[in-house]
Amino acid sequence: MPYPGIRCALLTAAMATGLAAAPARAEDGVIRIGISLRMIVENGLKYGQMAKDELEAVNAEGGINGKKIEVILLDDECKPDKGIANVNRFIHQNKVHLVMGSVCSSVSMPQVDITTKEEVPQIVSSSTNADITKKGSAWVFRTSVSERFYASVHAKYLSENVGKKVAYLYTTDTAGIGFAKDYMAFMRRTYKVEPLYEAQMQESDLDFRAHLLKIKSLNPEVLAIGGQLDAIARIVQQSYEVGIPKKVRRVSASAASNAPVPELAGDAVVGLAFAAAFSCKDERPVAQAFVKMVQEKYKVRCPDHDFSQTYETAQLIKLALKNAKLELTDASLKADRAAIRDALANIRDYHGLAAGPINFCADPTPQCRDGNRTGILVEYTKGGKDYDMRVLARVGFDPDFGL
Amino acid sequence: MDYVIDLVIIGLSVGMVYALVALGISLIFSGLDIVHFAHGEIYMLGAFIGLMIFQKLALPYVPALLLAIVVTGLIGVLIERLFYRRLTRAGGGYTVAGMGMIISGFGMSIVLQNIAFLIWGAKPLPFPVPFGMPVEVGNLTLPMSYVWIVSAGLLIMVGLHLLLRRTMLGLAMRAVAHNKDIAYLSGINVPAMISLTFGVGCALGAAAGVLIGPINYVQVQMGLGVLIKAFAAAVVGGFGSLPGAVLGGLLVGVVESLGAGFISGTYKDVYAFILLVLVLMVKPSGILGVEARMKA
Incomplete structure (x- = not known):
């Protein structure tokens, strides 16, 4: 055999490959x-x-x-x-x-x-x-x-306490779409109110300012933001950059409860409301x-x-x-x-x-x-690494709600 | 009308970022005859370096921007000297076209991305710069971050113009870009000028990254999107043309912004490429490009 070392290595590699490819045997008990x-x-x-x-x-x-x-x-x-x-x-x-x-x-x-x-x-x-x-x-x-409950926590609280003129800006991820569609459906079903503005952006988008400018010109009462955490942080921050006033209530999908949102958006996150299942401020x-x-x-x-x-x-x-x-x-x-x-x-x-x-x-x-089936509505009271929040409302639902 | 002006302002601020990256790509192309596919990662690296200087050294934004430009430029010189130089020499001269350089550009892009991932992780990092309150001009609200991007971008471009047109160093860089053999025979240190050109190109990418960081955050994957737009901008303006890169960048930014505002934001990325196709159909060499010819 001219190259016994190479042959041995090939054999070892083949055995290792075979072992790796074989399904792992599950242990009983x-x-x-x-x-x-x-x-x-x-x-x-x-x-x-x-x-x-x-x-x-x-x-x-x-x-x-x-x-x-x-x-x-x-x-x-x-x-x-x-x-x-x-x-x-x-x-x-x-x-x-x-x-x-x-x-x-x-x-x-x-x-x-x-x-x-x-x-x-x-x-x-x-x-x-x-x-x-x-x-x-x-x-x-x-x-x-489920978002069918979350959306109604927002919708009910905000329509009763803030207003029904809602502009929706959301990204194409499933959670973002679900948040916006459920919110819109609730507003149509309960109050017969159509969206003031609705736009969907790509998940990878970084610049939302063109839409936000349009939203600003429509004078909404609520800006609903759907998406994953960095998109929410960007939209909130950019909404202030284009001059949407603070009195326009920002509300977002439950992903806003994740720590990177207040850390990324800094003080822009103050006043951003979101429905969540839990708050560390729960006493x-x-x-x-x-x-x-x-x-x-x-x-x-x-x-x-x-x-x-x-x-x-x-x-x-x-x-x-x-x-x-x-x-x-x-x-x-x-x-x-x-x-x-x-x-x-x-x-x-x-x-x-x-x-x-x-x-x-x-x-x-x-x-x-x-x-x-119980959601809470939370709002940020401070942004950045030392972010803080408070619970605005706690809302329970019937199993059939939103179906 | 205010809405249109707002959209144009946004377009100009984003376009300025595209323009700076496109300028870097065009500069490297004109100097080295290579299309630098890792330039998006240089932009990302510059943004991270700027952020680290801003946070760890607690320097104000402007010194952090300048220091990030210098540091990234030096990193660019190092990359050219250690990696790309070997390839150009392997090609038998100072320039080698072809697949080797393209593949190594992609390779460098992956390497830089992974280095950044190991150092800074995958999640976006905030770049909290207190730009101050927006400026009210009539019915327009002008955020200071846009003012910063546009004015800093313009200053950097003026600086580059002065370097290239009013200094001996710039003259040497232009000579090398025009014809390396004749530049060498004229006594110019061609390898040093190539390194410098590459470094300046990388510094421009870093400037763009630090300028957009406070708006878009800083993250490992931020380079790809801007690279594609910057390439579109460079081609629209005329590949290898420095004024063309600026014009292309601003055009791409404004068209993208107006398209998103008046047609649909969902297909925002498409408008830049529609513009690209239209320009190529009318003037294949780009708006300010010259007819393609064999370089010496």
């Missing part, structure tokens, strides 16, 4: 949970880690009903293609019993199609787009407050204990609702796992997934960090699967 979240932002890494820590913490106490939990945590960067790849990996390679995530609605939407097809329970932790639970999947649950003992835990363990001064909903989702998962009868073998994978789904569907009147109770039920409808 372990509950496997796949988590796909937007972790590309600094806080994302922290709440991702928090979800993993919360779930795996049970292992130190002997597991849930004696069963250990293994968490596979992946970043989807808020990109649908990565979110789809993550879920496919969870299901086909890791053979998970449950999928948790994601944060961005544009990621959760296609993920739901896959988990539904593959019959894997999924609990959506932070996405708000109303269509997620309208797909009618028997396998999907949502901890976050309930359970909320303050959570805030303290996040401050100490994850060094985040004011955890937003992505943190609270991630934490809440982890608690709901643990509760469901405790009540599910699981065999946890290769052969029982399908039955175990169904058992977890049924256990999630049986959660009733759960009181945690959300402003109201969380209730799920068995029907694959938004009424049953949008478990959290």
Whole structure:
């Protein structure tokens, strides 16, 4: 053999490739949970880690009903293609019993199609787009407050306290569209009011000033901003640059609750209202204990609702796992997934960090699967790194609301 | 009418940023005969450097802008000296056209993006400059950030014009751009002038990045969008023509702004390219471009 070294290396490489390509063998007796979240932002890494820590913490106490939990945590960067790849990996390679995530609605939407097809329970932790639970999947649950509730928290409060002349500016991401469309639909349905101005921008747009100038010339009472966090920060800041006066109330999608928005927009964020599921200014003992835990363990001064909903989702998962009868073998994978789904569907009147109770039920409808139906309206009182906010209102809804 | 004027002002401020980047691209093209595909990342790098100087050294905005221009220019010189120079020499002279340089430009773009990602992370960073209250002119509200962009951009362009037209250094740079062999025979240090030209081109990109930072924030992926628009601006004005780059940049900015204001903002990016197609149909060499000819 002229080149034994090269041959040996090729053989090793071929074996390694073969091993890597082969599906990982799932360990019996372990509950496997796949988590796909937007972790590309600094806080994302922290709440991702928090979800993993919360779930795996049970292992130190002997597991849930004696069963250990293994968490596979992946970043989807808020990109649908990565979110789809993550879920496919969870299901086909890791053979998970449950999928948790994601944060961005544009990621959760296609993920739901896959988990539904593959019959894997999924609990959506932070996405708000109303269509997620309208797909009618028997396998999907949502901890976050749906946009159909959020939009009405804004709409009701602002139309009664500020005015009904609303200009809408939103980006083409799913959450942005969902926020604006739901808000507009509510205003039409309830007050028969058409938008004063409506414009959709690309997600990648940085300059919104041409639209904002047009909006300024129309003298709106409310400027509704839909989009992801950096788009919201840009629009708010640019709205002041083009001279839209402070008396025009700025209201935005729930992504505004994320810390980068006040940090990016600085003082321009003062007065910006948004609906959220949680505020670190919530004075309930359970909320303050959570805030303290996040401050100490994850060094985040004011955890937003992505943190609270991630934490809440982890608690709901643990509760469901405790009540599910699981065999946890290769052969029982399908039955175990169904058992977890049924256990999630049986959660009733759960009181945690959300402003109201969380209730799920068995029907694959938004009424049953949008478990959290209480939103709060929050406004920023200070921008920058030391941002501050206050709760303006707390509003609960019937399960049928907005459908 | 006020609305049109407002849109034109916005267009001019964005156009000034495109113009500065396009000017850098054209300068590098005229000096080195290469299309620098990593220029968007130079713009991004300049913005980050400006932000770091502004925050860490706590310098006011103008000194931070000037220092960022100088530092990025030096980084540009270093990049040319360490990387592009090897390619040009491999081509047998000071200039090598072709795929090697284009691919290395893309490679440099990826390298710079990843370096920035490792240093500053992926999330946008605010560039909180207190520009002050907007100026009221009749019914118009003129934000000071726009005034800053336009006036700083104009000053930088005047400075560049003076450097190129009124100094021996500028004369040497122009000579190298015109004909490297004759410049060499005239005793000009051609490699040094090429490095300088590249550095000045990068400094212009940095200026654009620092000027737009307070409005659009600073982030790793900020370069791509502006690079495409700047290329469109450079081609509209006439590739390689410095006044053409300025004119193209301002035209692209204004057309984009008016299109977004009067037609639809959803397709804002399309207007620049419609303008590009129209200009190329009427005058393929660009508005101020000269007929293509083989360079010596």
